[in-house]
Amino acid sequence: MRHRWLKWALAGSMxxxxxxxxxxxxxxxxxxxxxAAAPDSAGPVLNAQTVRQIVRTSVGxxxxxxxxxxxxxxxxxxxxxxxxxxxANGADTVPGSDHPLLFNGxxxxxxxxxxxxxxxxxxxDVKPLQELALSLYVPADTVYHAATxxxxxxxxxxxxxxxxxxxxxxxxxxxxxGNRFFLTDVEVSGPAAKSTVVTFGDxxxxxVGAKPDANDRWPDDLAARLQADAKLSSIGVAxxxxxxxxxxxxxFGPSALARFDRDALxxxxxxxxxxxxxxxxxxxxxYAWEGKDKITAQQLIEGMKTLIARAHxxxxxxxxxTLTPYGGNGWPYHSAAGEKTREEVNAxxxxxGAFDGVADFDQAIRDPAAPKKMLAAYDSGDHLHPSxxxxxxxxxxxxxxxxxxx
Numbered sequence: 471m472r473h474r475w476l477k478w479a480l481a482g483s484m485x486x487x488x489x490x491x492x493x494x495x496x497x498x499x500x501x502x503x504x505x506a507a508a509p510d511s512a513g514p515v516l517n518a519q520t521v522r523q524i525v526r527t528s529v530g531x532x533x534x535x536x537x538x539x540x541x542x543x544x545x546x547x548x549x550x551x552x553x554x555x556x557x558a559n560g561a562d563t564v565p566g567s568d569h570p571l572l573f574n575g576x577x578x579x580x581x582x583x584x585x586x587x588x589x590x591x592x593x594x595d596v597k598p599l600q601e602l603a604l605s606l607y608v609p610a611d612t613v614y615h616a617a618t619x620x621x622x623x624x625x626x627x628x629x630x631x632x633x634x635x636x637x638x639x640x641x642x643x644x645x646x647x648g649n650r651f652f653l654t655d656v657e658v659s660g661p662a663a664k665s666t667v668v669t670f671g672d673x674x675x676x677x678v679g680a681k682p683d684a685n686d687r688w689p690d691d692l693a694a695r696l697q698a699d700a701k702l703s704s705i706g707v708a709x710x711x712x713x714x715x716x717x718x719x720x721x722f723g724p725s726a727l728a729r730f731d732r733d734a735l736x737x738x739x740x741x742x743x744x745x746x747x748x749x750x751x752x753x754x755x756x757y758a759w760e761g762k763d764k765i766t767a768q769q770l771i772e773g774m775k776t777l778i779a780r781a782h783x784x785x786x787x788x789x790x791x792t793l794t795p796y797g798g799n800g801w802p803y804h805s806a807a808g809e810k811t812r813e814e815v816n817a818x819x820x821x822x823g824a825f826d827g828v829a830d831f832d833q834a835i836r837d838p839a840a841p842k843k844m845l846a847a848y849d850s851g852d853h854l855h856p857s858x859x860x861x862x863x864x865x866x867x868x869x870x871x872x873x874x875x876x
Contacts (some may be wrong), residue, residue, distance in 0.1 A: 531658025
């Protein structure tokens with residue numbers, strides 16, 4: 471695995487490379503993720519267009535930087551200028567709050583195929599649970615390159631028809647998208663920011679089923695709970711959920727086993743991980759054509775054991791969340807065999823002692839009268855993804871005492 475300082479390398483001169491590496495080696499500030507979205511696929515082509523993306527922070531800080539990814543690009547991509555400002559309403563920002571972002575002192579950066587870069591830190595008073603607008607210009611290029619995206623943003627991204635509008639207070643509303651483009655992390659540093667908890671999983675961690683543009687995912691609710699406790703308000707939350715993701719095999723993004731380092735263990739300031747994943751491995755078995763996709767409970771447990779071992783090797787605590795009910799979702803995704811597997815896996819999560827603790831999401835949102843199903847009030851309607859109320863109940867099931875250890 472690449473050491474973290476290598477990710478600072480920008481496509482450019484060796485001088486630029488050495489400056490970035492030196493900065494990373496001598497920078498003793500504590501950086502934490504205040505927001506994240508895991509890259510999962512190649513998306514639309516942007517050409518001479520600006521995209522403005524709205525994010526909500528989890529923890530505050532006095533400095534900010536962002537990470538941009540070309541993970542799924544087929545060629546190097548040049549991006550910039552980039553700006554960050556306080557979000558007002560819709561696509562607009564608060565006048566006077568805009569800050570340009572630089573990359574090794576320059577307004578643009580070229581990112582190699584499959585790589586990512588961090589911006590230079592910018593001094594900015596970032597509040598917890600504050601909405602920011604990140605604006606990124608994608609210059610015109612003779613080589614049309616697909617953007618690296620996070621597919622289910624559950625937030626509106628605003629895109630110009632053409633031109634650099636990164637510093638605009640009133641942003642042109644030419645196009646909109648539900649994707650996240652290139653942006654994978656917003657990091658903060660300062661007295662208020664000390665550590666990160668990564669919520670790692672599939673569409674249920676991604677927040678599918680919650681109201682768009684409402685920050686109603688269970689990781690959002692967890693961030694609010696942390697901020698409500700003065701002893702825990704230094705903790706940032708990084709959401710590394712990907713819709714359709716599996717533990718054992720690639721599907722809608724790299725498998726959990728393949729992406730665990732990048733999307734969890736390499737996050738700045740990470741001390742804890744909450745793992746909720748496996749339902750797509752189980753559901754995918756119901757319609758699998760290939761034998762490898764027909765998984766057993768024991769295979770899924772072994773995959774979880776591997777993730778636990780990798781977290782513990784980095785001295786990161788990892789908490790297991792029980793797989794939530796999905797009865798009524800429909801055959802072949804839900805089946806009697808799949809339900810048996812889910813119950814076997816949940817029994818292991820609860821009783822094995824392999825995790826550092828257990829969040830019983832299954833118990834938190836199931837219908838006591840029909841435990842294979844979600845309670846109607848917590849069901850988004852597809853019998854798989856919780857509603858905003860369901861996500862709030864899940865976040866409430868997390869023991870905040872986990873994060874109070876020194």
